[in-house]
Amino acid sequence: MGITKTEIFTERQNKISALAKAFAHPARVAILQHLFTIESCICGDLVDEIGLAQPTISQHLKELKNLGLIKGNVEGTSVCYCIDKERWSEMKQIVNEFLNQDITSVDCC
């Protein structure tokens, strides 16, 4: 008890919630916005930009990477993180399909 019962939900429902978790934290929203703005990035930039410690930023980046939304290229001693555009689009389609459920429905109460 106390744990999400993944097995009782459909694969799609679990997928949607997993993707939503990517931007269910303001730090990750800020990171993604920053990556979109500057089109390229290193972790150090983010630590300055956002007011969190370096290990915390590194952890959020790891989560975004595990979800596939960003990718990182090692460049010397720093790492260039950027949005994985293709994966971002895939994510967008799945989330939008869920968000657009309302277009066919009518009012009830």
Added chain:
Amino acid sequence: MGITKTEIFTERQNKISALAKAFAHPARVAILQHLFTIESCICGDLVDEIGLAQPTISQHLKELKNLGLIKGNVEGTSVCYCIDKERWSEMKQIVNEFLNQDITSVDCC
């Protein structure tokens, strides 16, 4: 330490993450999908439909209600929960603005 540092983020970033939390759990995704499908609902239906205990469903409904995405009308001994279409659209616009950041950006790495 250990708590989300809401104060260092913009109001918009906090808003986006708060809305994303609504569907960052498969049970809430399932609840919302069900409400869209049948256009009206009572909590009991959801307990049968989804495999979670009544208090758990009630708790998820409360969170969705607090976010304003659903509203509940008392009907006798049961409660008719349904999507708040207007709020849903507002939410969609905010989330989509965030998701559509990529349309103007170009590749970097």
Added chain:
DNA sequence: TTTGTTTATTGCAATATTACGATAATTAAA
């Protein structure tokens, strides 16, 4: 090889979330 720079990992503490049994509250019907 040593040093400096940058990012990742580990370990831990604090808070948040998820889930449910027990029980309260609400209301319709008997």
Added chain:
DNA sequence: TTTAATTATCGTAATATTGCAATAAACAAA
């Protein structure tokens, strides 16, 4: 008023998430 049906709340347990200090790892340059 009592009973039955339905949903909400409380209390508690388990797991997940967030955050950071300390430290490791990786690599370029001296």
